[in-house]
Structures are given as C-alpha cells and as structure tokens.
Amino acid sequence: MKLKSGFTQVSHCMTLVRKHDYEHYLCTLLLPKPVQPVVFALRSYNIEVALIKDTVSEVAIGKMKLTFWRDAINTIFKKGSNDKLPDHPVVNLLAQAVKECNLNKIWLSRLLDARETDLTRTSYHQTKELEDYCENTSSSLFYLTLEALGIKDVHSDHVASHIGKAQGIVTLLRAAGYYRSKRQVLIPLDILMRHGSSQEEFLRGEATPSLINSTYDLASLANAHLLKAISLADKIPKGAAARVFLPAVATRSFLEDLERVDFNPYSERLRLRRPSLPMTLLWKAFRNKYY
Known part of the structure; x- marks a missing residue:
C-alpha cells in the first residue's frame, strides 16, 4: 500500500493534524508506515469539516463549505467520471487513499452529514x-x-x-x-x-x-x-x-x-x-x- 502522493500533500495533512489533533498525530505515527498517509488524509478531512462550524458567521456559509466537500466526495467515488477534483491537498490525498484502499463512501458521507446537522x-x-x-x-x-x-x-x-x-x-x-x-x-x-x-x-x-x-x-x-x-x-x-x-x-x-x-x-x-x-x-x- 503505497500512495503515489507528493510530499507537499502528505506534509500539509500531517501539519494540519499536528496543529489541531495532536494526540491523533502521535497515534498515526505509530501505525504501519504505508498506511500513515491514508490516515493523515482521513484525519485532515475530519478537521476540515469540523472547523467549518467555528469559522463561519452564518449557517448558510457553513452549508456552502460543506457542499464543497460533499461534491468532492461524490466526484472521488464517481467511477469513470471525467470531473476534475478541486486543487486541494486534502481532497487529492483523500482521493488517492480511497482508490488505493477501497475505502467505503458511507463512512465519509456519514461523517459529513453529522457535521452538517451540527451546524445548527x-x-x-x-x-x-x-x-x-x-x-x-x-x-x-x-x-x-x-x-x-x-x-x-x-x-x-x-x-x-x-x-x-x-x-x-x-x-x-x-x-x-x-x-x-x-x-x-x-x-x-x-x-x-x-x-x-x-x-x-x-x-x-x-x-x-x-x-x-x-x-x-x-x-x-x-x-x-x-x-x-x-x-x-x-x-x-x-x-x-x-x-x-x-x-x-x-x-x-x-x-x-x-x-x-x-x-x-x-x-x-x-x-x-x-x-x-x-x-x-x-x-x-x-x-x-x-x-
């Protein structure tokens, strides 16, 4: 299991997790090395959507930001699609993780649904x-x-x-x-x-x-x-x-x-x-x- 990811993407996700979720940063470093980029992508995705509630002044803006992530997830899982993914380090690393590890969409979507409910x-x-x-x-x-x-x-x-x-x-x-x-x-x-x-x-x-x-x-x-x-x-x-x-x-x-x-x-x-x-x-x- 080896992601063909650039150093910048992995580094971005590691930095994000270390800043906002230090305990999971430490725990991820103790997982087998081949899977670490995958888990950093997953934890970064969680951080990105979790921070939305605390960084927006209006619920409507929060929903717009969550729509960005929902569209990205849908595109990642759309087989045979020519839709281009947004140029975002977390999205790109997550896309590789999904493909390489055959991750289930239901868990990513369920997390997103829960964060959307939490907005209000x-x-x-x-x-x-x-x-x-x-x-x-x-x-x-x-x-x-x-x-x-x-x-x-x-x-x-x-x-x-x-x-x-x-x-x-x-x-x-x-x-x-x-x-x-x-x-x-x-x-x-x-x-x-x-x-x-x-x-x-x-x-x-x-x-x-x-x-x-x-x-x-x-x-x-x-x-x-x-x-x-x-x-x-x-x-x-x-x-x-x-x-x-x-x-x-x-x-x-x-x-x-x-x-x-x-x-x-x-x-x-x-x-x-x-x-x-x-x-x-x-x-x-x-x-x-x-x-």
Whole structure:
C-alpha cells in the first residue's frame, strides 16, 4: 500500500493534524508506515469539516463549505467520471487513499452529514443523540482506518464503535470551557434535568454539586464505552488492529485527570498536556495494547 502522493500533500495533512489533533498525530505515527498517509488524509478531512462550524458567521456559509466537500466526495467515488477534483491537498490525498484502499463512501458521507446537522445544534436533548453523533463522526474514522489496514472483523468494529463514542464524549467534555465562551452547553439536557441542573448553571462556571454530578454522569458513560472496548481486546486480530485504537489511551488519561479535579470540567489543570503521553503511546504500541 503505497500512495503515489507528493510530499507537499502528505506534509500539509500531517501539519494540519499536528496543529489541531495532536494526540491523533502521535497515534498515526505509530501505525504501519504505508498506511500513515491514508490516515493523515482521513484525519485532515475530519478537521476540515469540523472547523467549518467555528469559522463561519452564518449557517448558510457553513452549508456552502460543506457542499464543497460533499461534491468532492461524490466526484472521488464517481467511477469513470471525467470531473476534475478541486486543487486541494486534502481532497487529492483523500482521493488517492480511497482508490488505493477501497475505502467505503458511507463512512465519509456519514461523517459529513453529522457535521452538517451540527451546524445548527445548540444542545442535545437526549444522551442518545450525543452517542449517535459520536458514532457518526469519531467511530466512522476508526472504521475507515480499519479498512485502510484491510482489517475486516466484527469484534474490531465493535471496539471502534465504543472507543469512538467514548472519544466523542471526552472531546465534548474537554471543550466545555470553549463552549461556555460561546454561551453554549452541550451536556445533554436529560442529564442536566436528572440532577436538577441547568444550562445557565454551566454557563456561570461554578463547581456546584449538580454541575459536578452532571459531568460525572457523562464521564461515566464515556468510561463505560471504554471498558466495553477493553473487554473485547482479546478478540480482535493480533498486530496492527490494536494500534488503530491507541487514541483510547489519551481518552482514558483525560478521564483520569477529570476524576483528579473532582469532575470540574472548567479546571485549569485539564488544559495541561501530559508530557508522558508520547512515551506511553510508544510503550502501548510496542505491547500491542490500547489500554
């Protein structure tokens, strides 16, 4: 598996992932070298569409930008088409990855659909809505990575689903301070109501018992998905499959850090990057473990 890609395209994608998704940058470097450009293309695609919501002032503009990506994906998968792809490093590298690895369009499209729905989202009413969003975004990227490695295994798919959900929930918790600055609270409303909390309480940023309990519930849900993924570790194929799921190490580390600050999602300590993470990931990769 060797993409006929120019150095500039791969370098662009690597730089993009390193800037916006450092943990996945480290994890991708620990995958087999031939597949690394593919995964950097996939992660770059995710970053490009994820950033749209935060970089546009109007929903209509966001939808126009997503249309660019939808048209690009459709052109990539249009067999026998003479349509020219846009001159974009991520699009071009992604096109090569799709062709070389026979990637499934459904996961790329599902991720795009989820991002489009997210353009107008201001809250989640039910926890399942959040889990579905995480499945459609984070889990889809794991499914694509498994495809890139040629891994077709039902247990690996189950692990991908659970780790994707755990990672998506943790991403939301990590961004609690950012969302607060935008006057948004994405903790599902059913969890807030269970503890007598409210969005206004989260916007005030006070570590009240109901805020802490709501955060604890969401963190516990992420941890439950991680534990389920770990319980399947002995059933997935030996070798590269475990490395696909290395991002679970960072997800678990954040949950441990969150517990240390008593589940206060606004604690400044959660902003600190663990300096030991690169070595931890290397050690886990060496042992073919993701927990």
